[in-house]
Amino acid sequence: MKFAILVNEGPYTHQASDTAFQFAKAVLAKGHEIFRVFFYHDGVNNATRLTTPPQDDRNIVNRWSKLAEEHNLDMVVCVAAAQRRGIVDEGEMKRNGKDATNLAPGFRISGLGQLIEAGIQADRLVVFGD
Amino acid sequence: MLHIINKSPYDRPALDSALNTGEGAILLIEDGVYAAAKGGAAEARIKAAQGKFKVYALLADLEARGIADRVTDGVSVVDYGGFVDLVAEHKTNQSWL
Secondary structure, three states: OEEEEEEOOOOOOOOHHHHHHHHHHHHHHOOOEEEEEEEOHHHHHHHEOOOOOOOOOOOHHHHHHHHHHHHOOOEEEEHHHHHHHOOOOHHHHHHHOOOOOOEOOOEEEEOOHHHHHHHHHOOEEEEEOO | OEEEEOOOOOOOOHHHHHHOOOOEEEEEOHHHHHHHEOOOOOHHHHHHHOOOEEEEEEHHHHHHOOOOOOEOOOOEEEOHHHHHHHHHHOOOEEEOO
């Protein structure tokens, strides 16, 4: 079965991002497919590679990147939500005249259409937020 | 419909909103699992709902809150794999955020 996951909350502020990650892992362990993970609202903060949590804490961002690499996941960050919160890739840096990028590996910035497509293409869409 | 509740019943009315829909399955996660604690004020609501709703609670979140050993009778405890199965079994799901 094809699953899509929507993450609406940032890391370390609410459990939603942790639950979404554990759910994604369980989906894959069950042999299902993840069509896309979409990060919206404060959820885009899951995609900054500049986070440095204490060594004895989980690294939520790196954990997502690793899962994406291992399972070739499509992890999409909403562009408008990303612009507001300073999540920047190469294209956005040039387009908006910024001096740096911070998008973590495995994530890509795109539009809300990607969420709609996920809702259409996947058999199930599960929302994680506050 | 699978109703996913992540709010404590003592904080926000997510559980009641789900129960008001009439029937289906309820999965308690995150702070939502407090509704499954035996002896809590929400126990009566959970018991009353059991005719119309099948009620589940996520093990990891029960354990994190120290209430895995006192879950209200009739509530089924599931792990993350069980969470996935519930989503797959139900054609639709709603997270009551």
